[in-house]
Amino acid sequence: MKGLFLILAMLAGSQNPPSANTPRGDPQNGKMLFMKYGCFECHGREGQGSNATGPRLNQNPITYPRFVAYIRKPSGEMPPYTAKVVTDQQAADLYAFLQSLPKPPAVDSIPLLKQ
Amino acid sequence: MAKSRRFSAGRRKFLKGAAVAGAATLATPGKPAVAAPTRRVTTPLQDPRAETGTPPEVEVLTADHCGSDFMVDVIKSLDIEYFCANPGSSFRALHESIVNYGGNQKPEFITCCHEESSVAMAHAYSKIEGKPIGVMAHGTVGLQHAAMAIYNAYCDRVPMFIVVGNSLDATQRRPGVEWEHSVQDAASMVRDFVKWDDTPISLGHFAESAARAYKIAMTPPMEPVLLVADSDLQERPLSEKEKLRVQKVTRTSPPQGDSGAVAEAAKLLVAAQNPVIIADRAARTPAGMKYLIELAETLQAPVLDQGGRMNFPSRHRLNLSGRGRPLIAEADVILGLELTDFWGTVNAYRDQLERTSRRITKPGTKLISITAGDLYIKANYQDFERYPEIDLAMAADAEATLPALIEAVKKLITPDRKSAFQARGAKLAAAHEAAVEQARKEAAYGWDASPISTARMSAELWAQIKNEDWSLVSNGASGWPQRLWNFDKYYQQIGGSGGAGVGYGAPASVGGALANRKYGRLSVSIQNDGDLMYAPGVLWTAAHHRIPLLSVMHNNRAYHQEVMHLQRMGNRHNRGIDRAYIGTTIEDPNIDYAKLAQSMGWFAEGPITDPKDLGPAIKRALAAVKHGEPALVDVVSQPR
Numbered sequence: 001m002k003g004l005f006l007i008l009a010m011l012a013g014s015q016n017p018p019s020a021n022t023p024r025g026d027p028q029n030g031k032m033l034f035m036k037y038g039c040f041e042c043h044g045r046e047g048q049g050s051n052a053t054g055p056r057l058n059q060n061p062i063t064y065p066r067f068v069a070y071i072r073k074p075s076g077e078m079p080p081y082t083a084k085v086v087t088d089q090q091a092a093d094l095y096a097f098l099q100s101l102p103k104p105p106a107v108d109s110i111p112l113l114k115q
Numbered sequence: 116m117a118k119s120r121r122f123s124a125g126r127r128k129f130l131k132g133a134a135v136a137g138a139a140t141l142a143t144p145g146k147p148a149v150a151a152p153t154r155r156v157t158t159p160l161q162d163p164r165a166e167t168g169t170p171p172e173v174e175v176l177t178a179d180h181c182g183s184d185f186m187v188d189v190i191k192s193l194d195i196e197y198f199c200a201n202p203g204s205s206f207r208a209l210h211e212s213i214v215n216y217g218g219n220q221k222p223e224f225i226t227c228c229h230e231e232s233s234v235a236m237a238h239a240y241s242k243i244e245g246k247p248i249g250v251m252a253h254g255t256v257g258l259q260h261a262a263m264a265i266y267n268a269y270c271d272r273v274p275m276f277i278v279v280g281n282s283l284d285a286t287q288r289r290p291g292v293e294w295e296h297s298v299q300d301a302a303s304m305v306r307d308f309v310k311w312d313d314t315p316i317s318l319g320h321f322a323e324s325a326a327r328a329y330k331i332a333m334t335p336p337m338e339p340v341l342l343v344a345d346s347d348l349q350e351r352p353l354s355e356k357e358k359l360r361v362q363k364v365t366r367t368s369p370p371q372g373d374s375g376a377v378a379e380a381a382k383l384l385v386a387a388q389n390p391v392i393i394a395d396r397a398a399r400t401p402a403g404m405k406y407l408i409e410l411a412e413t414l415q416a417p418v419l420d421q422g423g424r425m426n427f428p429s430r431h432r433l434n435l436s437g438r439g440r441p442l443i444a445e446a447d448v449i450l451g452l453e454l455t456d457f458w459g460t461v462n463a464y465r466d467q468l469e470r471t472s473r474r475i476t477k478p479g480t481k482l483i484s485i486t487a488g489d490l491y492i493k494a495n496y497q498d499f500e501r502y503p504e505i506d507l508a509m510a511a512d513a514e515a516t517l518p519a520l521i522e523a524v525k526k527l528i529t530p531d532r533k534s535a536f537q538a539r540g541a542k543l544a545a546a547h548e549a550a551v552e553q554a555r556k557e558a559a560y561g562w563d564a565s566p567i568s569t570a571r572m573s574a575e576l577w578a579q580i581k582n583e584d585w586s587l588v589s590n591g592a593s594g595w596p597q598r599l600w601n602f603d604k605y606y607q608q609i610g611g612s613g614g615a616g617v618g619y620g621a622p623a624s625v626g627g628a629l630a631n632r633k634y635g636r637l638s639v640s641i642q643n644d645g646d647l648m649y650a651p652g653v654l655w656t657a658a659h660h661r662i663p664l665l666s667v668m669h670n671n672r673a674y675h676q677e678v679m680h681l682q683r684m685g686n687r688h689n690r691g692i693d694r695a696y697i698g699t700t701i702e703d704p705n706i707d708y709a710k711l712a713q714s715m716g717w718f719a720e721g722p723i724t725d726p727k728d729l730g731p732a733i734k735r736a737l738a739a740v741k742h743g744e745p746a747l748v749d750v751v752s753q754p755r
């Protein structure tokens with residue numbers, strides 16, 4: 001299974017999520033898991049990211065296969081989430097949650113960010 | 116020991132009559148005055164009969180002056196503005212001399228509720244003011260409490276004048292607790308992380324050692340120093356005839372880089388295609404920042420400010436602190452100024468089951484280091500970090516070396532190099548603008564979230580203070596102020612704890628605010644919840660001493676750093692992280708920090724959970740601060 005994801009990740013190779021390779025996930029359950037499995041700890045509850053801990057996940061798409069490959073065997077600092085901890089279906093739910101995150105307000109609409 | 120005999124001669128002679136006569140009142144021959152104690156006796160002076168009986172005729176019971184009066188003369192000569200302390204009988208005479216004989220002015224006694232707070236206050240004060248204040252700590256136990264904070268100051272290269280009480284002469288100690296609070300070698304507990312200490316055995320010795328200690332503390336690398344003030348020395352009556360001299364404090368000029376090495380560094384920097392300047396504790400004074408600007412502008416080189424001090428203006432077009440990694444990867448010459456961790460700056464490290472690292476610079480990149488840290492390394496504590504392979508290392512103070520380096524660089528610049536520098540500068544300015552724009556965009560993510568994002572918290576605070584003369588005295592908010600605010604004055608940022616001993620933030624913000632008070636500056640802090648809970652009594656100190664401070668709580672209801680470590684372990688062992696909150700979160704019950712602060716005399720509001728309420732709350736708190744009060748706004752925040 002994992003091998004398949006890696007191959008798909010290599011094939012996909014683009015930043016845009018190809019919908020055909022993305023299993024159906026439940027964003028509501030994904031939201032719950034995002035908290036339960038501690039993703040929020042480094043990436044923020046809204047997936048906003050932090051320079052100090054983890055990159056922004058909101059509006060920062062990678063393909064589903066690359067997503068799964070990364071959480072299983074992260075090449076960076078992230079702790080690995082093996083299938084013993086996050087099942088494939090849960091990974092799909094988490095992915096669906098990240099896809100569902102709303103865009104932030106336009107920066108120019110926020111006066112406090114113009115100071 | 117001859118030493119203790121000499122110590123005690125004065126007081127023993129002086130008290131002899133009283134002691135003998137006292138014994139006569141208290142006891143009939145062959146019978147103890149008090150029933151044989153089953154538990155430890157308290158001091159006989161506390162025996163009610165000693166208080167109510169008819170006192171015998173005694174030689175002398177009072178003295179108009181004592182050794183600690185002279186100690187105050189010495190301390191006044193050092194121009195020490197405050198002594199931060201929790202009271203303790205091992206320095207009771209010095210305490211009394213400060214408040215009575217010295218008039219409680221220069222030094223003024225600042226009442227602290229924990230010795231760790233005393234030290235952290237002095238730590239931050241020194242970084243704002245550029246010179247030390249004093250800390251007094253009770254024998255053994257007080258210094259034990261102070262130890263972590265002294266270690267922080269040591270790692271952060273901060274001068275501090277510590278006086279600790281002790282009673283060395285065993286024949287003079289009060290029975291009971293004075294024994295627990297006495298020690299053979301009081302300074303030994305912290306000797307690994309103070310630069311110098313002494314245990315003077317005469318008042319003249321105290322004067323000389325105080326001057327020496329001050330001079331040592333103020334010579335880069337600046338560090339805490341400690342003097343033991345023996346209680347016998349403090350309490351000995353001072354006769355008019357005693358000739359005691361207060362020594363003049365002389366200062367040592369800071370060590371400058373060797374002229375050959377400076378010339379070599381200039382050559383490398385001028386010839387480099389992609390030089391990068393990295394600064395950590397480079398600017399010791401406002402002049403340091405000025406020099407760094409001049410060097411960067413002369414070379415049109417990017418500056419990465421690691422933030423140990425206020426090294427470089429945040430909105431200078433050559434400030435590329437947020438773009439460190441790619442710039443380091445492309446650099447052919449890197450100049451590190453007072454870096455804590457040069458190795459960690461040029462290597463990437465991965466904390467997985469197998470810990471790995473790799474160099475991120477190109478092969479052949481030349482590393483130049485100027486640090487006074489090379490002049491002062493001890494063996495036991497490991498704050499010197501991993502060994503960096505430096506090509507050109509100057510064991511010198513960076514700030515003191517910069518003028519010579521700037522001159523040497525200027526001499527080597529040809530018209531060709533100058534035009535190359537201009538082109539480089541234009542590119543860097545564009546990269547700086549892009550980074551500023553990127554920060555604004557990133558800050559918009561989670562803008563309306565509850566718990567409130569750290570970016571929003573920083574932006575809301577900035578909106579209220581940007582037109583004031585402000586100083587960020589402690590900062591726990593993920594670097595957002597550096598990305599969103601305009602830092603351009605030396606006192607606007609003072610770096611962190613040094614030793615990462617948590618509990619520094621709250622007392623440091625009060626100490627920084629104490630230093631800022633006389634200039635009328637608005638002191639602000641972003642206060643972590645876990646940090647405050649080590650010793651929240653410092654809130655009372657701020658209120659009691661009328662130290663204005665605006666504190667905005669980054670209350671993520673956790674020791675969040677440790678939540679992440681627990682998660683790493685849980686994941687690594689395939690056990691999930693459902694239980695990572697155990698021992699790492701600060702919930703159930705949630706702490707009401709506004710009430711906590713109010714109970715100690717602060718204006719306070721919160722918990723604020725809706726970001727829309729935050730701006731108005733900060734505004735109200737600011738109004739209180741402008742009236743001279745400390746004020747706190749508790750903000751329930753995102754983890755980072």
Ligand SMILES: Cc1ncc(C[n+]2csc(CCOP(=O)(O)OP(=O)(O)O)c2C)c(N)n1
Nearest residue numbers: 615616617643644645646673674675676677
């Ligand atoms: C004296 C001390 N004890 C424990 C630690 C370990 N430690 C590192 S960060 C941290 C959490 C601090 O919590 P808080 O101040 O709320 O900051 P947060 O991580 O939540 O942002 C702890 C306990 C430490 N560094 N120093």
Ligand SMILES: [Mg+2]
Nearest residue numbers: 644645673675
């Ligand atoms: Mg916290």
